[in-house]
Amino acid sequence: MTVLVALPFLLPLLGAAVTLLISRWPRVQRAASLLTLAAVTANAGLLLAETADGTVISSQAGGWPAPLGITLVADPLSALLVLVSSVVLLIVLLYAIGQDVGGLSRGNPDVFHPVYLVLTAGVGLSFVAGDLFNLFVGFEVTLTASYALITQAPTRERTRASMIYTVVSLISSILFLTGIALVYAATGTVNMADIADRLATVPGDLRNVLGLFFLVVFGIKAAVVPMHFWLPDSYPIAITRISAIFAALLTKVAVYAIIRTQTLLFSRDDITDVLLVFAIVTMLVGILGALVQDDVNRVLSFALVSHIGYMIFGLGLVGVPGGHDDAGVAGLTGVIVYLVHHIVVQATLFLVAGLIRQYVGNTSLRSIRGLASVSPALALFFFLPAMSLAGLPPMSGFVAKLALFQAGLEQGGPLAYAGVAAGVATSVLTLIAIFRIWVRGFWGTPSQAIVAAQSALSSGTGRFGIRWMTATTGLMVATGIAVALLAGPLTEIGTVAARELISGEAYRTAVMSDSVVAP
Amino acid sequence: MNTPALVLVITVGVLYGTGFYLLVQRSLMRVVLGILLLGHGSNLALLLTDGGAALPPLLGDAGEGRIADPLPHAMILTAIVITFGVTTFLLALAYRVWLGDENDEVPDDIEDRRIGALAEPEDSA
Amino acid sequence: MLPALIALHVAVAVVLPPLAVRLGPRVFLVAAVPLLATAGWALLQLPGILDGRPATASVPWAPELGLVLDFRLDALALTMVALISGIGSLIFVYAAWYFSASERALGRLAAMMVLFSASMLGVVVTDNLLALYVFWELTTVCSFVLIGHSDHRENSRRAAIQALITTAGFGLLMLIGFLLLGQAAGTYRISELVADPPTGPLVPLAVVLVLAGAFAKSAQVPLHYWLPAAMVAPTPVSAYLHAATMVKGGVYLVARLAPGFADTGPWLPLVLSFGLATMVVGAWRAMRQDDGKLLLAYGTVSQLGFLTVLAGAGTPISGIAVVAMLLAHGFFKSTLFLAVGVIDHQVGTRTMSRLSGVGRRMPVLATAAAVAAGSMAGLPPLLGFVAKEADFEVYLPGHHPALSVAGSSAVLLVLALGSVLTFGYSARLWWGSFTTKAEVAERRYPSAGPAFLAPVVLLAAACLLPGLAPSLVDPLAQAHAATMPHAAAPDYHLALWHGFSLPLLLSVAVTAAGLVLFANRERFYRLQSAAPRWPDAEVAYHLFVHAVYSTALGVTRRLQTGSLPLYLTVILGTLLVVPGGWFVWSLASSGLHVPMSGGDWRLWDTPVQLVLALVVGVSAIAAVREERRFPALLLLGATGFGMCGIFVVHGAPDLALTLILVETLTMIILIFVLRRLPARFASGARRVGWPRRLTAVVCALAGIFVAGVLAASTYARSLPPASVGYWEEAEHAGSANLVNLILADFRAMDTIGEITVLVTAAVAVASLVVANRRTGGENGGDEGNGAAKPVMARNEPVIGREGHETSTGGGHGSG
Amino acid sequence: MAQDDERVPAVPGPPDDWEAPRERWLSTVVRPAFGPRSMLLEVVARMLIPAILVFSVYLLVAGHNRPGGGFAGGLVASMAFVLRYVAGGRYELAAGIPARPPVILALGLLLSGGTAGAPLLFGEPILRTHTWHFELPVFGEVHLLSALFFEIGVYLIVVGLVLSVVAALGARMEAEEEETRAWGEGEVR
Known part of the structure; x- marks a missing residue:
């Protein structure tokens, strides 16, 4: 069973090596790529099945006992995120393959497949790393792959965007490394469970400084305001498959890191107020940015920034560790549901934007019009995730928001109420921003050019490509609906995971002594 | 535990300060130099957690005195190599930028500039 | 059974779009099937409900959150189901003849109407606040799509988004209200909440929030503006959503919660003030309308105010009274909407000043409309009259426990005033639409077919029959009244004749005043024109939207500058303010011991360190000041080799070896690239004056902060490092070089990640440089629309290559 | 637009320098990367390269007990190729490379990853080291650690990285410049 923990990293890594080796045979490469991701997804499913009841599985790499070697750990939160991200990665891969086969992309497939799998490996490692330095390595793997991906089909604009992206990521990496140095200086270990124990010997104020330091480190990658400016300037410009995956996963990996470090390592009671302030500012500044954008991808990117605020908000509701903390559990549950929801819905919307680009040539709101009559399927596939993003029932976004609002009201206190108020305002503004795309882009009479593009696309290999891409987008929409339908089990797992994150006992026991700890 | 030697702590500060300063410049080549300095800075910071100058962590030749904590060394090694890989990428990127623009500067985002120049909202829902 | 019926709606909705291609508008007959099934099933439940045994069902969704679809069909719900499924199916039959085969997106329209029907059904039969919110917002979304049905028209799109933002925005406030109520009571079940209303400091706030949502949905002044605008939707949609069902959602919610919360502080003042104001303002506006449909829309606003007051x-x-009035309003308003729709459909206009002789030409329609208008005006022996009698009864002095005699009289007076105006616009509508006017030329048009008229006639009959025999409705109303708590069974029954009572007197007075008003209508219109225009609430909506956009633009253009150096400076600033601020504060407040302040520090381990530190520090600072690339590079090399020295002194030969190799390679590669770049850094790139100084200060502070925390952290360590365990294990592993052993064995996971980074970087470098030749120069290498591109280029030459190049570029060409 | 993705890939393959004609050492067409051609440098490089490669293998193996290891070894080995490029130019580099860099990288990754994953097949944790004991005629008893395969993978990857970078940032850029120059001359009509 402990094998399952190592595979989210190892499988895609080997897949990357194989696809790199056979890059001269595109068909084989595609098949290998798909096969790898399918296996990763299946493995993630098994992992979640094992851990859903709160079991924590750990595997000591090399067989060395915990603080010496590196521990890979899967608790319900890790397993859930590994599963959701591999599903999304798999669907986006299908989309990309359809686009390549249809000849609709100028990306470089023989580079894309290996690097994409490396990204998968990096994301997987980040989720299961039980060691702070190994988490850093996981981040670096993910980031390096993302550097390679964001420069696919490099136009001048894309190179500029990649520069912004790369340099900002680098500063976050350097600060991460600095943070590790600080933690090691204070505790003499990098194993996270061990750090958690040893930090008790460190003065509380230093712990808070370190906690806030890591908040900034991951806040940069999670695009928490005011460290978010790079995101809307870089994500929208990458090619579709890349911006979809980046928007869906990369910020979430950082959010995961924030959750993990803030719950496990640092005493949170003193700095929750800081988290709440960050959350409120992030929600509002992000969504105000989204309102004035003239480009679908940029609207979505600003909305992404804004909705990171929701997740930070839920985390900010967690109070004293180990104590009786219903609101904290509710808040973390909300964050977990929100993570899952947002990964799927954000990927879907970017895929839709990619399809819009196929029809219109760009995603500017000034040039798209009447898409609902050009492609009703596309319209439906935009409308449903748009509802979800705006938090309208019965989509997953509603369930997630509901959980967060409940937690906020339960917690009470001026900042929590302010957070709920900001959340409500953000919901309304998201509604305005996202349905503005609908009203301007999907309603109305399509321009001649769009109709002509549509008829041109409905012949030749383009037809296959566009149909395949639409179908995979539909698959992603269906995944989003499945998230909504499965809200019951999802909130249950979320609650289990949240309880465990807050107590941290099963995690520490699994890492330090036993390999499998049942709740 | 021993505090590290003061000169080295100051050096860490200098490396970070200069590294940050180079990082916030528009020339991408300077940014690369900044990353290299910051890499040195973070490596030195990690090194300072090993308890001060000591004998190399090689079993067998343990002579007189304290032996250094090997874990920071291993982490520094990993960090050096990762920084090297990323630096090569950054250089390739600088080259590409230079190909496009005939200089290696980081220009401002066009769309941000356009929106920054708007005086009135373009539409209301 | 209820969940199954809702599922049936959804299933039918899914098959409608393909069916519409074959059946044309008759697809609405298929669409009516689930509604009829629901109506039939509900009828079967009637006996049980009249005995006080509601039908229930429950589907768990996310029980952890209290989100359970509890269903409960009681008398009030049944009243609403009669409107939704009963009137709904008639409207669907009507729609099958109203629409032409060439109507755009017929399948979508039919499907959305069925989905709406399902959502509305959900709203009224659910017994859980959260589930109610779910269905509530679903009706909002359906309404959005239906209002925007003619999406090629600007006003349709505007009206749709306006309705969406208003109702969904206030719906969110309502959700917060629900959550507060649920948390105060510990349950989200409506029946339990009403039976045992929670108390607490937040309950009044919750009530206000819930009422805000309900008022927005039911178009109460000043949130009513969206409803008349929504009349751009096709007439069957308006009749169904915006007269008979959806807008009653708010009234329904008020009626549902009133038994439990009517005595909570803000409830009655809010309900009475907003309801009465809405009734009068709506009716006043209705008197001014020339478009039959708009008149009815404002009439609906007025009636919704009236219903709110009652509920x-x-x-x-x-x-x-509420049960009676809900039914009465549903019947007469839909009859009139459909009648106006028939006129519009046959004559081609519904503007009253352009209609003449319609009544002579379509007598059946005119009769049906007359019955409905009479019911609206409250004339006997129609249901409207019966209901209105009951309505006055509610606020008779002494009948409402919380109102003084004066208060009740005031309410009654306003209700009477509203009723007079209602009489006025009812008469105006019928008169304007059906009479023959000498000054207006008659048009030629075909008269409506029997199938088209049948729903109108049936609905008109529904206005008449329960009026003649109030006992048809009375048991249901009694059953609802019996569910109210503190129900000392009222000895009031719906009837045409209650003897000479105050309500009858009021009715007579209202009718008389209404006749006088109608007789002097020209004078009244002049009065209206002369009266100052009330500020339109729609203005507030636009102000709100504009304010939101201005704020958004103001904030975004100031923050999102597009400058990378600025972004990085802000990040450093955040680092300084947040953890840095805490650090300084805790040093100042003695939360942290200032490192090295206790004499426990040393300057160096060996003096060589000083020399090396000087090399590193000086060359780093010099590199910052260097304007030329190549010397800067050399200085950096000096820093690197200084670092190697420090590593050697520190007992890290592996590091020194690796670093020296890496430094050499880095230098060589840097030189490769530098061959191509100009010798100096561009001068324009340097910031001058205070921004530059500020940057320097921020960077220096960041450096100091890192060094300071590092010192504090090392000082705080009290435990030996975990790595002491390596010494023992190394013996077993049989290796002497611990660092290498860690890299290759103990922590080989790091190493494998690290080589993955190297592989990826190598691939990235190759693809980045090589990609140049493939895409460079020519077509910037944009993804996508291989197919669309040539076409676009032909049709819109304005969109040049840039337009295709990226997502954001398009704006420049085609805007 | 491509009709058949197999026949016409959206973009051509990786740099084609690897298939460039294998020039002879010290041949007249060799153009060095920097400055005028230096016979001395070429000769010295020619002599040094085998020694450097041997030293790199020593570092690879010695890392077990002394400073060194896969990284250091790989870096040293790649120095040899850098030297070859600096001395002999891009054609010389192409001639001296054993395989295309992506292949070297992929093999290295497979080797390391395979070594990491192999213990999983036997129910052991990832990266568990295994030791084999041999009796060899000359060397006597030999301990072979599976970690050695891991280190060889690292070595290959470092070499692959440096080769890619030198090929891209050195040789590729050089080639491009020549192309541009040639193109510029052709344009002048």
Whole structure:
């Protein structure tokens, strides 16, 4: 069973090596790529099945006992995120393959497949790393792959965007490394469970400084305001498959890191107020940015920034560790549901934007019009995730928001109420921003050019490509609906995971002594 | 535990300060130099957690005195190599930028500039 | 059974679009099937409900959150189901003849109407606040799509988004209200909440929030503006959503909660003030309309105010009155909407000043409309009259426990005033639409077919029959009243004749005043024109939207500058303010011991360190100041080799070896690239003056902060490092070089990640440089629309290559 | 637009320098990367390269007990190729490379990853080291650690990285410049 923990990293890594080796045979490469991701997804499913009841599985790499070697750990939160991200990665891969086969992309497939799998490996490692330095390595793997991906089909604009992206990521990496140095200086270990124990010997104020330091480190990658400016300037410009995956996963990996470090390592009671302030500012500044954008991808990117605020908000509701903390559990549950929801819905919307680009040539709101009559399927596939993003029932976004609002009201206190108020305002503004795309882009009479593009696309290999891409987008929409339908089990797992994150006992026991700890 | 030697702590500060300063410049080549300095800075910071100058962590030749904590060394090694890989990428990127623009500067985002120049909202829902 | 019926709606909705291609508008007959099934099933439940045994069902969704679809069909719900499924199916039959085969997106329209029907059904039969919110917002979304049905028209799109933002925005406030109520009570079940209303400091706030949502949905002044605008939707949609069902959602919610919350502080003042104001303002506006449909829309606004006043009372008599009035309004308003729709469909206009002789030409329609208008005006022997009698009864002095005699009289007076105006616009509508006017030329048009008229006639009959025999409705109303708590069974029954009572007197007075008003209508219109225009609430909506956009633009253009150096400076600033601020504060407040302040520090381990530190520090600072690339590079090399020295002194030969190799390679590669770049850094790139100084200060502070925390952290360590365990294990592993052993064995996971980074970087470098030749120069290498591109280029030459190049570029070409 | 993705890939393959004609050492067409051609440098490089490669293998193996290891070894080995490029130019580099860099990288990754994953097949944790004991005629008893395969993978990857970078940032850029120059001359009509 402990094998399952190592595979989210190892499988895609080997897949990357194989696809790199056979890059001269595109068909084989595609098949290998798909096969790898399918296996990763299946493995993630098994992992979640094992851990859903709160079991924590750990595997000591090399067989060395915990603080010496590196521990890979899967608790319900890790397993859930590994599963959701591999599903999304798999669907986006299908989309990309359809686009390549249809000849609709100028990306470089023989580079894309290996690097994409490396990204998968990096994301997987980040989720299961039980060691702070190994988490850093996981981040670096993910980031390096993302550097390679964001420069696919490099136009001048894309190179500029990649520069912004790369340099900002680098500063976050350097600060991460600095943070590790600080933690090691204070505790003499990098194993996270061990750090958690040893930090008790460190003065509380230093712990808070370190906690806030890591908040900034991951806040940069999670695009928490005011460290978010790079995101809307870089994500929208990458090619579709890349911006979809980046928007869906990369910020979430950082959010995961924030959750993990803030719950496990640092005493949170003193700095929750800081988290709440960050959350409120992030929600509002992000969504105000989204309102004035003239480009679908940029609207979505600003909305992404804004909705990171929701997740930070839920985390900010967690109070004293180990104590009786219903609101904290509710808040973390909300964050977990929100993570899952947002990964799927954000990927879907970017895929839709990619399809819009196929029809219109760009995603500017000034040039798209009447898409609902050009492609009703596309319209439906935009409308449903748009509802979800705006938090309208019965989509997953509603369930997630509901959980967060409940937690906020339960917690009470001026900042929590302010957070709920900001959340409500953000919901309304998201509604305005996202349905503005609908009203301007999907309603109305399509321009001649769009109709002509549509008829041109409905012949030749383009037809296959566009149909395949639409179908995979539909698959992603269906995944989003499945998230909504499965809200019951999802909130249950979320609650289990949240309880465990807050107590941290099963995690520490699994890492330090036993390999499998049942709740 | 021993505090590290003061000169080295100051050096860490200098490396970070200069590294940050180079990082916030528009020339991408300077940014690369900044990353290299910051890499040195973070490596030195990690090194300072090993308890001060000591004998190399090689079993067998343990002579007189304290032996250094090997874990920071291993982490520094990993960090050096990762920084090297990323630096090569950054250089390739600088080259590409230079190909496009005939200089290696980081220009401002066009769309941000356009929106920054708007005086009135373009539409209301 | 209820969940199954809702599922049936959804299933039918899914098959409608393909069916519409074959059946044309007759697809609405198929669409009516689930509605009829629901109506039939509900009828079967009637006996049980009249005995006080509601039908229930429950589907768990996310029980952890209290999100359970509890269903409960009681008398009030059944009244609403009669409107939704009963009137709904008639409207669907009507729609099958109203629409032409060439109507755009017929399948989508039919499907959305069925989905709406399912959502509305959900709203009224659910017994869980959260589930109610779910269905509530679903009706909002359906309404959005239906209002925007003619999406090629600007006003349709505007009206749709306006309705969406208003109702969904206030719906969110309502959700917060629900959550507060649920948390105060510990349950989200409506029946339990009403039976045992929670108390607490937040309950009044919750009530206000819930009412805000309900008022927005039911178009109460000043949130009513979206409803008349929504009349751009096709007439069957308006009749169904915006007259008979959806807008009653708010009234329904008020009626549902009133028994439990009517005596909570803000409830009655809010309900009475907003309801009465809405009734009068709506009716006043209705008198001014020339478009039959708009008149009806404002009439609906007015009636919704009236219903809110009734529903909010929360007394058993009000329960009776509400049931009667909901049915009465549903019947007469839909009849009139459909009648206006018939006129519009046949004549081609519904503007009253252009209609003449319609009544002569379509007598059946005119009769049906007359019955409905009479019911609206409250004339006997119609249901409207019966209901209105009951309505006055609710606020008779002494009937409402919370109102003084003066208060009740004031309410009654306003209700009477509203009723007079209602009489006025009812008469105006019928008169304007059906009479023959000498000054207007008659048009030629075909008269409506029997199938088209049948729903109108049936609905008109529904206005008449329960009026003649109020006992058809009375048991249902009584059953609802019986569910109210503190129900001392009221001895009030719906009837045409209650003897000479105050309500009858009021009715007579209203009718008389209404006749006088109608007789002097020209004078009244002049009065209206002369009266100052009330500020339109729609203005507030636009102000709100504009304010939101201005704020958004103001904030975004100031923050999102597009400058990378600025972004990085802000990040450093955040680092300084947040953890840095805490650090300084805790040093200042003695939360942290200032490192090295206790004499426990040393300057160096060996003096060589000083030399090396000087090399590193000086060359780093010099590199910052260097303007030329190549010397800067050399200085950096000096820093690197200084670092190697430090590593050697520190007992890290592996590091020194690796670093020296890496430094050499880095230098060589840097030189490769530098061959191509100009010798100096561009001068324009340097910031001058205070921004530059500020940057320097921020960077220096960041450096100091890192060094300071590092010192504090090392000082705080009290435990030996975990790595002491390596010494023992190394013996077993049989290796002497610990660092290498860690890299290759103990922590080989790091190493494998690290080589993955190297592989990826190598691939990235190759693809980045090589990609140049493939895409460079020519077509910037944009993804996508291989197919669309040549076409676009032909048709819109304005969109040049840039337009295709990226997502954001398009704006420049085609804007 | 491509009709058949197999026949016409959206973009051509990786740099084609690897298939460039294998020039002879010290041949007249060799153009060095920097400055005028230096016979001395070429000769010295020619002599040094085998020694450097041997030293790199020593570092690879010695890392077990002394400073060194896969990284250091790989870096040293790649120095040899850098030297070859600096001395002999891009054609010389192409001639001296054993395989295309992506292949070297992929093999290295497979080797390391395979070594990491192999213990999983036997129910052991990832990266568990295994030791084999041999009796060899000359060397006597030999301990072979599976970690050695891991280190060889690292070595290959470092070499692959440096080769890619030198090929891209050195040789590729050089080639491009020549192309541009040639193109510029052709344009002048």
